[in-house]
Amino acid sequence: MAVLEDEGYRATAPRRAIINILAEKQEGFTAEEIGNELPAVGRATIFRTIKLLLKAGVICRLNLMDGAPKYSLSSVEHHHHTVCVRCGNVGEFRAATVERLMRGLSDDIPGNIVGHRLELYIVCDRCTGNPDD
Numbered sequence: 001m002a003v004l005e006d007e008g009y010r011a012t013a014p015r016r017a018i019i020n021i022l023a024e025k026q027e028g029f030t031a032e033e034i035g036n037e038l039p040a041v042g043r044a045t046i047f048r049t050i051k052l053l054l055k056a057g058v059i060c061r062l063n064l065m066d067g068a069p070k071y072s073l074s075s076v077e078h079h080h081h082t083v084c085v086r087c088g089n090v091g092e093f094r095a096a097t098v099e100r101l102m103r104g105l106s107d108d109i110p111g112n113i114v115g116h117r118l119e120l121y122i123v124c125d126r127c128t129g130n131p132d133d
């Protein structure tokens with residue numbers, strides 16, 4: 001919430017509600033799941049609020065290998081994600097190697113790189129231990 005207000009956005013009720021929901025689950029939510037959790041909030045408001053929270057850097061958008069993107073709370077610094085393909089658990093990581101690699105790519109790519117996004121799809125340790133789960 002503080003981040004939101006620092007960015008000059010008011011902490012309106014729907015914004016607060018969506019942040020509270022995202023705080024509940026490590027796996028993140030799709031826009032539809034957020035809508036289901038907040039039946040009193042209109043769909044258009046939910047989409048508008050998600051967009052605003054993304055822009056403010058309060059939440060992250062996760063592109064999954066299949067299915068709709070999910071949204072999760074963000075730590076403020078630049079980071080990347082791991083997503084377990086079995087249980088959906090989302091982790092965040094930072095790696096200097098990745099950042100170096102991306103900078104190194106700039107000569108091989110036309111135009112200026114202004115940002116990047118990276119999701120690693122994994123089978124998490126917990127799931128590796130329980131292959132049938």
Ligand SMILES: [Zn+2]
Pocket residue numbers: 059060072073074075079080081092
């Ligand atoms: Zn994130």
Ligand SMILES: [Zn+2]
Pocket residue numbers: 084085086087088089123124125126127
């Ligand atoms: Zn897992």
Ligand SMILES: [Zn+2]
Pocket residue numbers: 078079080098099116
């Ligand atoms: Zn990066």
